[in-house]
Amino acid sequence: MADILRRDSAMPLHAQITEALQLQIKAGELKAGENFPSERELAERFSVSRMTVRQALLRLRSDGLIYRERGVGTFVANRKIDVHTRNLSGFSEEMISLGLTPSSRVLQLTRETAAERVAQDLDLEPDAAVFHLERLRLADDEPMAFETTYLSAHLCPQLDSVDLTVNSLYEILTEKYNLQMHHAAESLEAAAATRFVAAQLDIKIGAPVLVVHRVVYSEANQPIESAHTTYRADRYRATFYLSKNAL
Amino acid sequence: MADILRRDSAMPLHAQITEALQLQIKAGELKAGENFPSERELAERFSVSRMTVRQALLRLRSDGLIYRERGVGTFVANRKIDVHTRNLSGFSEEMISLGLTPSSRVLQLTRETAAERVAQDLDLEPDAAVFHLERLRLADDEPMAFETTYLSAHLCPQLDSVDLTVNSLYEILTEKYNLQMHHAAESLEAAAATRFVAAQLDIKIGAPVLVVHRVVYSEANQPIESAHTTYRADRYRATFYLSKNAL
DNA sequence: TAGTGGTCTAGACCACTAT
DNA sequence: TAGTGGTCTAGACCACTAG
DSSP: OOOOOOTTSSSOHHHHHHHHHHHHHHTTSSOBTSBOOOHHHHHHHHTSOHHHHHHHHHHHHHTTSEEEETTTEEEEOSSOOOOOOOOSOOHHHHHHHTTOOEEEEEEEEEEEEOOHHHHHHHTOOTTOEEEEEEEEEEETTEEEEEEEEEEETTTSTTGGGSOTTTSOHHHHHHHTTOOOOOEEEEEEEEEEOOHHHHHHHTOOTTOEEEEEEEEEEOTTOOEEEEEEEEEETTTOOEEEEEEOOOO | OOOOOOTTSSSOHHHHHHHHHHHHHHTTSSOBTSBOOOHHHHHHHHTSOHHHHHHHHHHHHHTTSEEEETTTEEEEOSSOOOOOOOOSOOHHHHHHHTTOOEEEEEEEEEEEEOOHHHHHHHTOOTTOEEEEEEEEEEETTEEEEEEEEEEETTTSTTGGGSOTTTSOHHHHHHHTTOOOOOEEEEEEEEEEOOHHHHHHHTOOTTOEEEEEEEEEEOTTOOEEEEEEEEEETTTOOEEEEEEOOOO
16 A cells, blocks of 8 residues: 655655555544544555554644544544644745735844843843844735844844845745744734834824743754734634643 | 663653753753754663653754754754743733732623624624623732733533632633633734723823634634733833743 | 563674775 | 774663553
């Protein structure tokens, strides 16, 4: 049935198995609630050891596609979670995934010394150099958010020579500076638009806005970016997926 | 050094190793950026196989305590993430973890047929029976949020005979109905307080509020609860921790 | 009692990195 | 070249669940 595994591929066997099972689930060949093949059965079918199958199944579980009951079996989860999930994408990626066309107006990009709050976020000495970036973020040419970003200058020298109107900041950080976003802490609160923000976003003073503060870290837990984004409440909603820390 | 493993314990060896290493990291015996013992070294030290050590290390990585570089080694991550993380706790647990005393005023608890939106969230037939619960949530006796909750009636019969002023809803669902919260989808938006909500929360009409819509699921992905919570913006902020799906 | 997932072993080979 | 993490094997025993 599924001896499609290429043992000479760069892709590990467990990843190939994960992929194959994902496809079967999405194609409806394995349906919600229905009993899934057991680990031993899959091991035989794919001609691999049980530990290898297991690695694939643990991945599928942590992705929410299957669940497992000790002594009973493995089952396809009965409903897909609609994941607009606020994963680690930036504004551009997020808008694209919503089917909108993102653009930016760079209002400011300067090199300055870090304020206290920023130094704390980025784990820097009080007077370290940072880039201070202010952008108006548009979706389909309508103002969506006003964003202030701080980046440690020593991590991305010459950032001020890059055209941020066109390029996604996250793409630049990844490709030009080899900074890989790994995780982030976000806090969200509701507020009333100040005069300045209201003017930028073309809304009334005092209208509700969603304020998101985000610090992004590398895998080594080094802070990369501190950002403060104010969204129009009438056009934006943040979606999250929460789960227990599964292995 | 660490032959503290109890092989007769109910706790798996890998979990014991995870715990032991966690303690060493938190005690500062293994410091940020410093080289961690290799898998082979740990296997020898704990007298277990490398695969068992590996299971512990993968867990520590997914918890953000360590990071690993292929061909190089394992390292302690250089800063603890302050996790006010919005994990799967309910209002009561969340307030307690913030050092506040939670309480509730139950404004309504009725059994009714599900509205369309609710039926959709809970994956029910249009006219299925649900419990409709409305509560004013207080922290240190100050109004903090107004919450409307819907629960499928067949999952928690006789819910209306429970005293929700004292007990945490999540505790009741877990203990009395054996409903284990496993994951949830949340969406957050900013809004202006309506006349009704403003009166409940003792704020001005039009003041900013944070509106959180949450659907909680079991491990089998069965919807358990659909909730709509309106928080005072001046007293509440939601915090999230985002990461890539690591194995 | 038979089958399941969870745990564990004692090896092995690989690609990668640093020296 | 030596050491690392990533992958993989072919077994084994356990606790648990269902018929």
